[in-house]
Amino acid sequence: MRREFRPAQIGRLNGAARPAEWPTARIIVSHMPAGSDDGFVKDIRKQSQDFPGWYNDVVRKAELADNSPVAGSMVIRPYGYSLWENIRDPLDALIKQTGHENWYFPALIPLSFLQKEKEHVAGFAPEFQLVTHGGGKELEEPLVLRPTSETMIASVLRNYIQSYRDLPVLTNQWNNVFRWELRTRFFLRTREFLWQEGHTFHETAAEAEEEVDRMLECYRQICEDWCAMPVFLGRKSETEKFAGAQYSTAVEAMMKDGKALQAGTSHYFGQNFTRAYDLTFTDRSNQREHPHSTSWGMSTRMVGAVVMAHGDDFGLQLPPRIAPIQVVVVPIFRTEDEKSQIQEALGPALHPAAGVRVKVDWRDERPGFKFNEWELKGVPLRIEVGPRDLAKGEVLLVRRLDRSKKESVPLLMLKSRLPEALSEIQQAMYARALQFRTEHTVRLDSLAAMVDFFEHRIGFVITPWCGRAEDEKLVQERTGGATTRVIPKNAAKPAGACAVCGTPAVSDVIWAKAY
RNA sequence: CGGGGCGUAGCUCAGCCAGGUUAGAGCGCACGGUUCGGGACCGUGAGGUCGGUGGUUCAAAUCCACUCGCCCCGACCA
Incomplete structure (x- = not known):
């Protein structure tokens, strides 16, 4: 019911076109070791079980x-x-x-x-x-x-x-x-x-x-x-x-x-x-x-x-256009020699002029720790690069959106692939949020149905409404707090009766529990 | 403002009911070493007016009174 999403330019990216002769990226699905992805996340409560607690934890831990x-x-x-x-x-x-x-x-x-x-x-x-x-x-x-x-x-x-x-x-x-x-x-x-x-x-x-x-x-x-x-x-x-x-x-x-x-x-x-x-x-x-x-x-x-x-059980998820860090690089190395090889290889691809907000995490921590931490902080895209990748002239790209998929990208393509991937994520996040909203928005036409909805489900309810304040008070009492949010713009005038009191409706209205 | 809960290390808490050496653990932090492809491990170390005040007692984190602060639930809200 809303307009199409407009493909967004990502921040300050300059969308370099991909030369046709360059190799294409491969998507591989990696299997994380058993136990590492069983939904247990240290430090934050689960979103599904305790939303306010989850929110509080995420804000602080991120x-x-x-x-x-x-x-x-x-x-x-x-x-x-x-x-x-x-x-x-x-x-x-x-x-x-x-x-x-x-x-x-x-x-x-x-x-x-x-x-x-x-x-x-x-x-x-x-x-x-x-x-x-x-x-x-x-x-x-x-x-x-x-x-x-x-x-x-x-x-x-x-x-x-x-x-x-x-x-x-x-x-x-x-x-x-x-x-x-x-x-x-x-x-x-x-x-x-x-x-x-x-x-x-x-x-x-x-x-x-x-x-x-x-x-x-x-x-x-x-x-x-x-x-x-x-x-x-x-x-x-x-x-x-x-x-x-x-x-x-x-x-x-x-x-x-x-x-x-x-x-x-x-x-x-x-x-x-x-x-x-x-x-x-x-x-x-x-x-x-x-x-x-x-x-x-x-x-x-x-x-x-x-x-x-x-956000989800793993923490924040930030849309690329507003993410403070759009891409985090986790280098994987043992020796000083391997470290400098990574530095050399990444240098040209991650030059600031590429216009992407990149951070390379050189801290003395193990890679697994960094993966989890940057996922908690919602960085949309991660690059994993170690000796094995460099041998093939590639790096691994992992999206915060779908953490188990790892995309193998040739170093030569990185500079053009990053802006493209960020743009894809931006759009995918919008699409996902829109789908969530669509799935949790229903049209109802009686108070009984509204009471039932707010007792058993979450989301928005759209009904015809006469506009009387008494109705809002009644709905709020009967539904445990749902209030009118907005009378949608440009909505067609409903033909029927007010869902709450049955008098002629003047407009549609959206009901929801609100922050 | 009404109802419920909690204050002990930076964080999460044990100890309190049955008062008794120098107040503990895990995490985190610092240093050293081994590690490093999905939250590593070992060793060493730093860190405390036990929320505050007063009382009881030979002796209080522990018992009593008062007080302050915080969290959760109800009435208001970008």
């Missing part, structure tokens, strides 16, 4: 993040931060390509700012973290550690927006935000997290609404084309929308436990905020008008999404 001295806040370690950068950078590029400029606004927001928009403050007040003292004295007015910056930005942009000629103003900022969460989880919900928040101001409602769609589309691209994670796009229900928004939209992805994860949101505010902050401009007929504004955000939560969308 060195993405760890607990910190501050309750509810985590430390993002270099491997995890690099992964975030590989999501952030293409998103930043998209944001700039669509005409936005990066700003920076203060992290401390006067409490009174947040109190001006009624629904907004009602939605966020429980999550405020206040700064009450400075320079050893109590402040006249407490400052809130920003939970989001709508209020600050509206207050600042008042000064820069005067005329329709100043519009649109398309801002974005990369920062950290703070929310006093009760139950925290690595990347998914912490008391401090990193994100980008875009805030835009427009002359007309139509223009602002186009902006909302445009940025949601950017999020779709990041999720699908970069993170190999299919998403449903759509509008949030009234109960699920952002506090203060006229309506909210989101991209929703399916995790391997069948739960939904909101991977990005884009909101239309109408004139709610600009009215509350008395932000006005003179329109084309010389009338004072409030601009229509939007905001949209994507956060470090994406890292958690990638972990839960692709």
Whole structure:
């Protein structure tokens, strides 16, 4: 139901064509020694038996993040931060390509700012973290550690927006935000997290609404084309929308436990905020008008999404386009002589100019240990090279996707084969995630069927819906927590009755248990 | 905030019920050696205010009181 996956260019690869006269690769299926692949993985709990435990173990053992001295806040370690950068950078590029400029606004927001928009403050007040003292004295007015910056930005942009000629103003900022969460989880919900928040101001409602769609589309691209994670796009229900928004939209992805994860949101505010902050401009007929504004955000939560969308019992699986290390080389040698032979042989093939993110693991560990460790860390492609391979002028290529298959590749072909293999993996991961989602998404038309589904199965349920909040409450109670995720975009208007209450349906809606 | 559990080495834990030399194990770490194609092995070594405070006792990781912190389950969430 979603568009075709667009064959992606892999990162900075230059896709060199393969000369026809070169030898072709052979796929061999190796048999691992008994006992080595019986599903027992040291250090991490099994995904199938304890999903939250598995997630926690993987995040820590793969060195993405760890607990910190501050309750509810985590430390993002270099491997995890690099992964975030590989999501952030293409998103930043998209944001700039669509005409936005990066700003920076203060992290401390006067409490009174947040109190001006009624629904907004009602939605966020429980999550405020206040700064009450400075320079050893109590402040006249407490400052809130920003939970989001709508209020600050509206207050600042008042000064820069005067005329329709100043519009649109398309801002974005990369920062950290703070929310006093009760139950925290690595990347998914912490008391401090990193994100980008875009805030835009427009002359007309139509223009602002186009902006909302445009940025949601950017999020779709990041999720699908970069993170190999299919998403449903759509509008949030009234109960699920952002506090203060006229309506909210989101991209929703399916995790391997069948739960939904909101991977990005884009909101239309109408004139709610600009009215509350008395932000006005003179329109084309010389009338004072409030601009229509939007905001949209994507956060470090994406890292958690990638972990839960692709990982397995052996650990992480990273899509090549965002993997910090795309190819890891495990050299196999005994003597210094064998070591230098490997170095010589690999040199030209793995030159940085090849544009692939490669790491050669020269550590003094046994190869088997390295295989397991890099699989845990989700590196998409591994090269094994030892004396036996060099004698044949070949190396072994192993994909994280299907670990038991080893492909024998002539050294001469390596430079062209790597980008090609990475591209294949990227597409295979998307296809696999899409298949998983398809297999775990059903269309139902009664509450009884929904209750039964959420009792016995995992995944998404699509039903016709009338749009009433009471239905959401009822479903949530009866199903042990399923909520509406999105009203899918461009879905045909259903002819039938609401699956929950039987009144005429207005649209389809997707139900799921969610993070 | 309600219900349940746990604090002993960097990590996972034993020891506590029946108080008694110098507080233990595995993993990890450091050094040396043998190894190296799917998580190697041997030897040596470093590492502890037993969460904190107070009490009982000749003597407390162990018993008592208080306190702090963490984890899990319910109400809110990018």
